[in-house]
Amino acid sequence: MALLIALITCFVIILATSQPCQTPDDFVAATSLGHIMIGGLFAIHEKLLSSEDFPRPPGIQKCVGFEISVFLQTLAMIHSIEMINNSTLLSGVKLGYEIYDTCTEVTVAIAAALKFLSKFNGSREIMEFKCNYSSYTPRVKAVIGAGYSEISMAVSRILNLQLMPLVSYESTAEILSDKIRFPSFLRTVPSDFYQTKAMAHLIQKSGWNWIGIITTDDDYGRQALNTFVVQTVANNVCIAFKEVLPAFISDDTIEIRINQTLEKIIAEAHVNVIVVFLREFHVFNLFSKAIERNINKVWIASDNWSTATKITTIPNVERIGKIVGFTFRKGNMSSFQYFLQNLQMFPSDHNKPLNEYAILLSACAHVKDSDLSQCFSNHSQKTLFYKANENIDRNFSMKNDFLWDYNEPGLVHSVQLAVFALGYALRDLCRARDCQNPNTFQPWELLEVLKNVTFTDGGNSFHFDAHGDMNTGYDVVFWKDVNGHMTITKVAQYDLKNDVFITTDQETKNELQNLKQIRSKCSKECSPGQMKKTTRSQHICCYECVNCPENHYSNQTDMDHCLLCNNKTHWAPVKSTTCFEKEVEYLNWNDFLAILLLALSLLGIMFVLAIGIIFTRNLNTPVVKSSGGLMVCYVILLCHFLNFTSTGFFIGEPQDFTCKTRQTLFGVSFTLCISCILTKSLKILLAFSFDPNLQNFLRGLYKPIPIIFTCTGVQVVICTLWLIFAAPAVEEDVSLPRVIILECEEGSVLAFGTMLGYIAILAFICFIFAFKGRKLPENYNEAKFITFGMLIYFIAWITFIPVYATTFGKHLPAVEIIVILISNYGILCCTFFPKCYVILCKQDTNTKSAFLKTIYTYSSHSADSLAMSHVSLDSTHSSNTMTSPSSGGKPAAQQKSRDLQTQALEHTFKENATSASKTWSRERNLSI
Numbered sequence: 001m002a003l004l005i006a007l008i009t010c011f012v013i014i015l016a017t018s019q020p021c022q023t024p025d026d027f028v029a030a031t032s033l034g035h036i037m038i039g040g041l042f043a044i045h046e047k048l049l050s051s052e053d054f055p056r057p058p059g060i061q062k063c064v065g066f067e068i069s070v071f072l073q074t075l076a077m078i079h080s081i082e083m084i085n086n087s088t089l090l091s092g093v094k095l096g097y098e099i100y101d102t103c104t105e106v107t108v109a110i111a112a113a114l115k116f117l118s119k120f121n122g123s124r125e126i127m128e129f130k131c132n133y134s135s136y137t138p139r140v141k142a143v144i145g146a147g148y149s150e151i152s153m154a155v156s157r158i159l160n161l162q163l164m165p166l167v168s169y170e171s172t173a174e175i176l177s178d179k180i181r182f183p184s185f186l187r188t189v190p191s192d193f194y195q196t197k198a199m200a201h202l203i204q205k206s207g208w209n210w211i212g213i214i215t216t217d218d219d220y221g222r223q224a225l226n227t228f229v230v231q232t233v234a235n236n237v238c239i240a241f242k243e244v245l246p247a248f249i250s251d252d253t254i255e256i257r258i259n260q261t262l263e264k265i266i267a268e269a270h271v272n273v274i275v276v277f278l279r280e281f282h283v284f285n286l287f288s289k290a291i292e293r294n295i296n297k298v299w300i301a302s303d304n305w306s307t308a309t310k311i312t313t314i315p316n317v318e319r320i321g322k323i324v325g326f327t328f329r330k331g332n333m334s335s336f337q338y339f340l341q342n343l344q345m346f347p348s349d350h351n352k353p354l355n356e357y358a359i360l361l362s363a364c365a366h367v368k369d370s371d372l373s374q375c376f377s378n379h380s381q382k383t384l385f386y387k388a389n390e391n392i393d394r395n396f397s398m399k400n401d402f403l404w405d406y407n408e409p410g411l412v413h414s415v416q417l418a419v420f421a422l423g424y425a426l427r428d429l430c431r432a433r434d435c436q437n438p439n440t441f442q443p444w445e446l447l448e449v450l451k452n453v454t455f456t457d458g459g460n461s462f463h464f465d466a467h468g469d470m471n472t473g474y475d476v477v478f479w480k481d482v483n484g485h486m487t488i489t490k491v492a493q494y495d496l497k498n499d500v501f502i503t504t505d506q507e508t509k510n511e512l513q514n515l516k517q518i519r520s521k522c523s524k525e526c527s528p529g530q531m532k533k534t535t536r537s538q539h540i541c542c543y544e545c546v547n548c549p550e551n552h553y554s555n556q557t558d559m560d561h562c563l564l565c566n567n568k569t570h571w572a573p574v575k576s577t578t579c580f581e582k583e584v585e586y587l588n589w590n591d592f593l594a595i596l597l598l599a600l601s602l603l604g605i606m607f608v609l610a611i612g613i614i615f616t617r618n619l620n621t622p623v624v625k626s627s628g629g630l631m632v633c634y635v636i637l638l639c640h641f642l643n644f645t646s647t648g649f650f651i652g653e654p655q656d657f658t659c660k661t662r663q664t665l666f667g668v669s670f671t672l673c674i675s676c677i678l679t680k681s682l683k684i685l686l687a688f689s690f691d692p693n694l695q696n697f698l699r700g701l702y703k704p705i706p707i708i709f710t711c712t713g714v715q716v717v718i719c720t721l722w723l724i725f726a727a728p729a730v731e732e733d734v735s736l737p738r739v740i741i742l743e744c745e746e747g748s749v750l751a752f753g754t755m756l757g758y759i760a761i762l763a764f765i766c767f768i769f770a771f772k773g774r775k776l777p778e779n780y781n782e783a784k785f786i787t788f789g790m791l792i793y794f795i796a797w798i799t800f801i802p803v804y805a806t807t808f809g810k811h812l813p814a815v816e817i818i819v820i821l822i823s824n825y826g827i828l829c830c831t832f833f834p835k836c837y838v839i840l841c842k843q844d845t846n847t848k849s850a851f852l853k854t855i856y857t858y859s860s861h862s863a864d865s866l867a868m869s870h871v872s873l874d875s876t877h878s879s880n881t882m883t884s885p886s887s888g889g890k891p892a893a894q895q896k897s898r899d900l901q902t903q904a905l906e907h908t909f910k911e912n913a914t915s916a917s918k919t920w921s922r923e924r925n926l927s928i
Helices: 002-009 068-085 106-117 149-162 192-205 219-234 254-267 280-292 334-341 352-363 369-379 389-398 400-405 409-430 443-451 506-517 592-617 622-626 630-650 656-687 692-701 704-725 749-772 782-806 812-841 848-882 891-927
Strands: 013-015 028-032 036-042 045-048 063-066 095-101 142-144 166-168 185-187 210-216 238-245 273-277 297-301 321-328 384-386 454-457 460-463 474-482 485-495 500-503 530-534 543-547 583-585 729-733 739-745
Touching (some): 028 068, 028 352, 036 068, 036 106, 045 280, 063 352, 068 095, 068 334, 142 409, 142 443, 149 166, 149 219, 166 409, 192 219, 192 273, 192 321, 210 219, 210 254, 219 238, 219 273, 238 254, 334 400, 409 454, 500 506, 630 656, 630 812, 656 704, 656 729, 704 749, 782 812
Parallel strands (some): 036 095, 210 238, 273 297, 583 739
Antiparallel strands (some): 045 063, 321 474, 454 460, 530 543
8 A cells, every 4th residue: 555655656746845935925824815904923834944055045945844733823813714704793894814934933024024014005015114104004904923922022023113913822921011112012821920920839839949941042031031030039949950942943053952951951860840941843852852861850831832732742752751731721612623624625725834734644644643743744844745636635634633633722712812802803993984995094093992902702801901911821731641642631720810720620639739749859858847057059949957956946847947936935845846835833832842841840840839838837947037038938939930930931832922921921030039039148148247337238238128129120111111112023934944933033132131131130249149158057058059049040041142142943942941941940959959958857957046056156166267367467476576676675565455456356256146146036037
């Protein structure tokens, strides 16, 4: 069969795929006359045929590389115009078209633009130069196209001269929204600003932050790159590499640059996601070579090629990896599909692309349907042969399904919207005009109406915004391998206004979720409890993971900073994912130290009660009487009881009441205790003072009750002022990292110090008085023990100051409790334990006669000792006198005088001793 076809092909006539331009009419790809002519620009061929002549003569070269998908877009324009002509939209007015093939070259497109601007019905196809084109009538009223942004920019600048509307169906460069530079440009697709924003959003949502981008070296590619970089920065996504390929496939360096790009992709092993802003022929060559090198990545396709059948039919394309694309919203394709199914070629048609498609179809009639795409690609680059028209027609009609496979619904719908927009604008413009006359209106008048036109299609309303853009939104598509055939499936819609992806069902949601399983990051993901620490790299996406410090946490992955816990109420350990509430601590009742201190306090209270019972049962004994009497003893014991009791206010949860009570109770009760002991010390000194002058002074000073009330009253005033102006209160100490210490804040350190200082002054006076009387009779030597008690007090409280100042935490109250117990026990033991010992163990010395005897013996012994001391001094003096040569007769008289003084001194001491005994006894009786 193949041999038969080859023999038949020998009898064909030669026809080139695209004839070189001999006359201006040869330049037109397809045309149909009408009252109003619409121009069209489509890149039906992918490049110009390279010329070996150099320098080549100026002119339009032959085009090669037939693009079936663009050919379909051309048919979509023709179909849409026919739909309008067959409807009542423009009653009595027929639209014509004049379509040109740009061959993906700006120069060819400019040549077509110049023909669009040539004067209508002129004798020659030339554009007249005028200062004002308001009344100039060109051969077309508007232009549909072009596909590539760079071509649209060039053509639009030329058409701006007459403000001829240029409505693009695919040019998405953001710069084209600038109405100052491109006032007559409009488009039925969104700007690349939204496409790059959608891509960056998808990348960020999928958890990728380390990607590559490949684009073309033209206005479209550079602008897309710049806009995409801005969007990635806003979404914390970094670009590992940016590769730029030559814009045109005819460039000799394109193969080299593609190989270099693939080497870069292989080198960047961490980059698994690549954004591709390329044309179809770029992607075709890139993927063909990437498949050979077994490169498997996630490719994010721009609207240029996301639905290109030419790419989906590349052999083994499924090995390239996952492909996620953005394409324009599609509309109802049923009418266009019916048009294609009934498409025929007739000799009268002025449609060169349709004719070329028939040639290619005839040349590939012998191949299988699965190989038809490759056959078209091979034959479109060279001269073809075809047979008679009847065979072409038959083969042509049999392959319409193949043609539909190359349909890109989004682009076809955009072409249809461009034609419909012009149709509805012409309807509004022609209501009051006879549009069968081409001179009725000029292109700039149509432009003003077109900017404000609103129309519906498929139940949806469409209009151009202030930038001339029709923001129809995007469809997100996945490429799937189904039984060895790559299919394109819509998985979501992108809402431009709200910047969200709208999924239609659970399956499509799962498709988007599965993207998160692919890792494309510069650094390992930081787990919760860690934060990112950027390295010296210029990219913020390259970092190290460090643990969150204490009191900081992170509860998400890849957090830039750890969050600070509320230091007052919460804390967190190192590498924490959450904050923990601080535990409130204080010296609790069940704390071991608190229990020990309470036990000591209770023991002290038991001692106080026991001493009180002992003294009560021995009221009339000299020891009790010598202690100042029962009232004084009871007052001192009550003070000790209150001091031991005050320690209980230091334990447990602090309250305002306990904070105020504990210091006040201790300060007043301890002051009262010291005041009572002070009167006792003063009385002892008075009883045993043998200096008459001092004795008279002490007798005037010694008034026990006023002394006690005055000394205690001063402390009461201090504590009252303290409570009024700076009372102690409950305070939370949050300085510790993990706990809150509930404590009593003293309110005023000055008041606290004044209270303790005042007690210390009284204790020091008491110590001085007691020290003076430390040599009393041994069995009743109360002054000596008072001295020891005061020494214990001073040692305890002097130690307390630095310890209290350097201690913090819940055990701080325990420090003061310990000092209170030590000083209280010291005074209690030194004051009462010796007396209890005498009462219980030395009852024979606890009688009145034994007491008086002891006092008398002590006084007499003190007098004799003093006298002996005086006699010894006199003997020494006498000896010195006798040895002196100048003594003369005086020694005998002096000796006699000294004897008389000694006798008088001894008598005086004895009288004082007797008087002291009587005074002491009288004081004890009065105490009772």
